[in-house]
């Protein structure tokens with residue numbers, strides 16, 4: 352029989368603590384909520400009230416249930432109030448000495464059979480536990496932010512945590528409606544170990560002006576379907592808390608440079624820019640604690656103005672190539688009202704791409720996405736050709752041929768000869784340096800990357816890649832075109848992986864390394880990212896969709912360009928590719944290997 356918890360204590364009512372109080376009280380458990388001072392207690396109480404009021408306003412909580420919930424919570428200053436509770440969860444700032452002091456005190460105050468839990472994200476639960484005389488009753492219960500919403504709880508057992516305590520806490524998580532994964536005590540556990548390298552990398556991109564905060568966040572939301580971008584997430588977590596987690600992970604997790612906090616993070620902490628809780632972090636908020644972003648000096652001017660600045664008029668577009676991307680891109684332009692010239696390497700290829708575009712448009716009609724007139728209009732705007740010479744009078748060329756540098760360079764040299772002056776020449780490459788193609792022409796200022804995502808008619812995002820030679824008006828034109836296509840464009844520099852792949856693939860590679868180290872299972876890692884971070888797919892599910900060979904190729908490029916040891920492809924990924932486990936397309940997926 353699992354142990355019955357009738358009352359629990361929560362220490363520290365900040366970002367996490369206040370949410371944890373809400374989780375317990377909502378589930379009928381009495382809570383003693385403790386802070387260090389009266390003003391801090393008041394702040395914590397106000398957070399709880401605001402959050403429950405919001406739930407009532409949204410119709411997610413009955414007013415009577417809110418009152419009952421609040422009645423279950425007793426507030427107090429100091430740990431003495433915790434003498435009678437069955438379980439304590441500590442959620443004070445991420446400092447080992449502070450947590451050890453609190454655990455020593457809890458050990459003294461709490462009844463002998465009380466379980467003492469920490470919500471630490473990165474510190475060693477074992478080191479915290481030895482500050483007490485009952486390390487076998489100490490455990491990690493790691494909630495995710497915001498605690499009332501996120502389904503995942505990581506339960507961390509140390510080598511001495513008793514099996515009964517683990518089982519009781521697992522049963523308690525189920526009672527709270529949470530999904531738990533139970534794991535050993537390692538820096539960052541599952542989710543943070545995979546999340547924080549990515550967050551730090553995103554801050555590094557922002558710090559180096561590689562892309563704006565809005566563009567980095569939009570890229571990850573629209574390119575990967577994440578619930579929020581990395582910089583907005585840093586603000587939600589708390590920039591100070593993120594700093595401490597990174598710092599601890601760096602020191603505990605093998606001194607991986609990717610966890611060494613980017614200098615900007617420390618500067619922001621020193622300047623009091625802590626994120627939502629202080630009203631300002633990477634973004635500015637209506638007031639401290641508010642989730643509402645307000646414009647500040649870094650907010651970009653309204654896109655409509657930016658697009659009119661120096662942008663060239665585009666009416667006729669050439670699309671070179673006959674593969675999946677070219678097909679989608681032709682459709683996107685034709686549907687948006689552009690004249691399109693499709694150029695392939697032969698009449699046969701032109702016939703087949705024409706068929707593919709027709710099929711896709713017909714599907715759109717069947718699904719009610721466009722009318723028959725719109726379909727016919729779009730088709731009427733497309734000319735099918737097998738000669739580059741037909742691009743002599745277009746205003747923009749989008750190249751989507753095979754991902755081979757020599758082929759693309761030769762194509763750009765030909766376009767340079769054929770196209771009229773002032774044309775924007777764009778490549779859809781996802782891994783080659785755009786500057787290489789620009790330098791194959793005599794007009795590098797007119798060359799830009801337009802990185803569409805697959806399937807182009809569906810995916811909202813386009814990365815606009817500016818090289819060190821791209822003219823501002825070329826970028827402005829590219830952005831204006833994306834807007835006219837109904838897409839969201841983000842501008843970034845010409846580095847391997849642009850924004851999305853540079854941030855996504857190292858994370859996927861890290862997940863493979865975690866599996867390889869036998870820390871957890873494919874299912875638990877997938878669960879942790881979906882339920883703890885709100886990702887639409889776990890890393891292994893996504894690898895199966897993307898293709899393990901594609902992931903390996905991108906990871907190799909990133910590694911070769913940056914020579915970052917942490918980016919070296921996971922040996923397991925290399926071996927699976929060699930063995931033909933390429934994901935869904937081959938019918939041999941990650942789980943087939945791990946579930947042998």
Ligand SMILES: NC(=O)c1ccc[n+]([C@@H]2O[C@H](COP(=O)([O-])OP(=O)(O)OC[C@H]3O[C@@H](n4cnc5c(N)ncnc54)[C@H](O)[C@@H]3O)[C@@H](O)[C@H]2O)c1
Nearest residue numbers: 363364365366367386387391442443445471472496588592
């Ligand atoms: N922020 C997140 O997204 C997140 C997610 C999961 C876990 N965590 C972990 O949760 C813990 C708390 O982080 P946070 O982001 O809520 O921090 P926070 O700074 O928002 O809140 C910490 C609270 O602890 C209080 N406090 C400090 N010393 C105290 C003491 N001696 N006694 C009682 N209360 C005290 C502070 O007044 C403050 O209200 C950390 O270990 C963190 O790593 C954070």
